[in-house]
Amino acid sequence: MAKKARKKASKRAKPVKKTILISPALGRAIQKSFVVKKHDYDGRKLKIVLGNLLLFIILFVLSSLLYTVSTTDFYQSLFFMLSLIFGVFSIALMMVLLIFVFMRAINNK
Numbered sequence: 320m321a322k323k324a325r326k327k328a329s330k331r332a333k334p335v336k337k338t339i340l341i342s343p344a345l346g347r348a349i350q351k352s353f354v355v356k357k358h359d360y361d362g363r364k365l366k367i368v369l370g371n372l373l374l375f376i377i378l379f380v381l382s383s384l385l386y387t388v389s390t391t392d393f394y395q396s397l398f399f400m401l402s403l404i405f406g407v408f409s410i411a412l413m414m415v416l417l418i419f420v421f422m423r424a425i426n427n428k
């Protein structure tokens with residue numbers, strides 16, 4: 320049997336047409352229309368960022384604990400550098416997560 324071809328529903332946001340009235344100094348009104356695209360921030364990107372954020376927070380805590388427990392200078396400097404790197408990545412991913420949350424909140428208005 321031949322399989323039927325199915326079209327997947329597109330999750331992309333459709334453009335919205337907006338019209339504005341511009342009154343230049345001459346006193347006449349000019350009507351212009353333009354297309355505004357709404358972005359659809361789906362949960363898949365949010366889940367990826369959240370998963371990576373949790374991973375780097377766990378790695379940061381683990382390397383900080385190993386930094387305090389280790390006795391050799393080499394291991395202390397190694398775990399200190401790792402905790403700095405993982406901490407910076409965690410802060411960057413937290414900023415990206417906040418941007419996604421704010422953009423989703425603004426887009427829903």
